[in-house]
Amino acid sequence: MSRKELNISTKLLHGVWASEIDAGAMVTPIYQNSAFAYDSAEAIEAVFAGRQAGYVYSRMGNPTLTQLERSLTALEDGLGAISTSSGMAAITSTVLALAESGDEIVSGNSIFGGTYSLLHSTLARSGIKTTFVESTDVQAFRNAITDRTKLVFIETIGNPKLDVPDFFAITEVAHEKGVALVADNTITPSLFQPKKAGADIVIHSTTKFINGHGNAIGGAIIDTGIFDWAGKRYRHLDNIRKRTGNFAFLAFLRNQIHRDMGTCQAPFNAFLTSIGIESLALRMERHSLNAMKVASFLASDKRIVEVRYPGLETHPDHKVADKQFENGYGALLTLRLRDRGSCFKFINSLKRAQNAANIGDVRTLVIHPASTFCRELTGEERLAVGASDNLIRFSIGIEHADDIISDIDESLSNI
Structure with a gap:
């Protein structure tokens, strides 16, 4: 067997x-070192020649x-x-x-x-x-x-x-x-x-x-x-x-x-x-579960223009996502507000989500793509990548979902 x-x-x-x-x-x-020593010239020559496995320099x-x-x-x-x-x-x-x-x-x-x-x-x-x-x-x-x-x-x-x-x-x-x-x-x-x-x-x-x-x-x-x-x-x-x-x-x-x-x-x-x-699979399950809860909460919220998350049935590629992904749809979701000013005010009002140019942290992260990592793109290029002026991207963390939702809910009330 x-x-x-x-x-x-x-x-x-x-x-x-x-x-x-x-x-x-x-x-x-x-192994915090640059190079690896050998007992003989023949031994290190064999490694360089590929006849023997070994380490010679940490760049390689x-x-x-x-x-x-x-x-x-x-x-x-x-x-x-x-x-x-x-x-x-x-x-x-x-x-x-x-x-x-x-x-x-x-x-x-x-x-x-x-x-x-x-x-x-x-x-x-x-x-x-x-x-x-x-x-x-x-x-x-x-x-x-x-x-x-x-x-x-x-x-x-x-x-x-x-x-x-x-x-x-x-x-x-x-x-x-x-x-x-x-x-x-x-x-x-x-x-x-x-x-x-x-x-x-x-x-x-x-x-x-x-x-x-x-x-x-x-x-x-x-x-x-x-x-x-x-x-x-x-x-x-x-x-x-x-x-x-x-x-x-x-x-x-x-x-x-x-x-x-x-x-x-x-x-x-x-x-x-x-x-x-080592904890990747466990964290991804929690990221995905939290993101789905946040997306579901925002889906019926009249204060936003749109929420986008592959796990929602309203997402245009939901069927493809459902076929391809296992144990969740990931941590990223986006929402659209009225304009750039509303986005900035919303981000500035968040208490726990961190305004940072990264994704995948255990903490919830938020950013305005059009003014940051997509700022050098032309208007047409931004449209292609989905970075409109009224878009906010979240990387949902592994905090308790209720606390993430509460932070977003309170911030939406301030715009």
């Missing part, structure tokens, strides 16, 4: 421990990061993972591992403002073009893919638009064309496993829900093991694929892009994130 597969909440606590580095410790040790690998990467691999049922200095570093590294000047990306248009800027402006200066399409329009993705397309990029839930792309349909389109699909699962870790929908690479800003406590910046890249890197679009991986097989993407990423760009995560940050990920 085969061993029963552990549930993710149990696996993150018991199923990923690196026995060779534990020395009896029950918490991941912090570190035992504390290895433990976190094993947890991240388990979280997404992946082939392997690489931790990075931030979520943006994870996206940049992934793009540079797959594309070069003259190549193209197809992306949903309702992505996070920072990611939009990276794809639209920064990478464009390096000759990598991104075509943005409506995130929920499957046919638009099909039409946008060309012979130069190296990846399709989508987020599990648009931020702050909160639209929900149909991953099953979009991954099918990408694979028909021989293109790798990259999924940013920052908003729905443990609620959705993109691999089940066919995603090839999963991105996280571990700063958010995976860490969960707002105390460490980090990112992650996980290869799900689905994609065949022998495809004609990825000939630059041929040589390394002959040595590493299906690990070609991860090997190229770690041994060239990650190494050369210096996108490594600090050991102390990895230590803090390793602690946070």
Whole structure:
């Protein structure tokens, strides 16, 4: 009889421990050092040559990061993972591992403002073009893919638009064309496993829900093991694929892009994130439960123009969200008021929700997207990502739901 597969909440606590580095410790040790010494020139030469596993320099690998990467691999049922200095570093590294000047990306248009800027402006200066399409329009993705397309990029839930792309349909389109699909699962870790929908690479800003406590910046890249890197679009991986097989993407990423760009995560940050990920599944259930209660309360409130949450049946993508997500719909919800002035007054009247440019904290966070992380976008671009002047975004925390609702209710009474 085969061993029963552990549930993710149990696996993150018991199923990923690196026995060779534990020395009896029950918490991941912090290897806070730059380099690793060897007893002989032959020994370190063997590690550099790839004949022997080992650590040489923390920019390329570190035992504390290895433990976190094993947890991240388990979280997404992946082939392997690489931790990075931030979520943006994870996206940049992934793009540079797959594309070069003259190549193209197809992306949903309702992505996070920072990611939009990276794809639209920064990478464009390096000759990598991104075509943005409506995130929920499957046919638009099909039409946008060309012979130069190296990846399709989508987020599990648009931020702050909160639209929900149909991953099953979009991954099918990408694979028909021989293109790798990259999924940013920052908003729905443990609620959705993109691999089940066919995603090839999963991105996280571990700063958010995976860490969960707002105390460490980090990112992650996980290869799900689905994609065949022998495809004609990825000939630059041929040589390394002959040595590493299906690990070609991860090997190229770690041994060239990650190494050369210096996108490594600090050991102390990895230590803090390793602690946070242990309670991830439990926290996501509470985040989602609270967000649903808040959204339901606001749904009939005449003082607001609109509340948007994928768990509400009134949400235009609710059926897709219901098909894809497990154990909840996440922590993000938005509401619209009369105008920008009303939004500012509402935010300023909140007593417990923190006005901060982050999501995924245990505390409830609130922000006005149009004047903050979407301020550099044009009016048309803001419309595409859903950041109108009268929009407020909440990242609902794990406080008691009644106290969150009370804070919002009192603040609405002041506008």
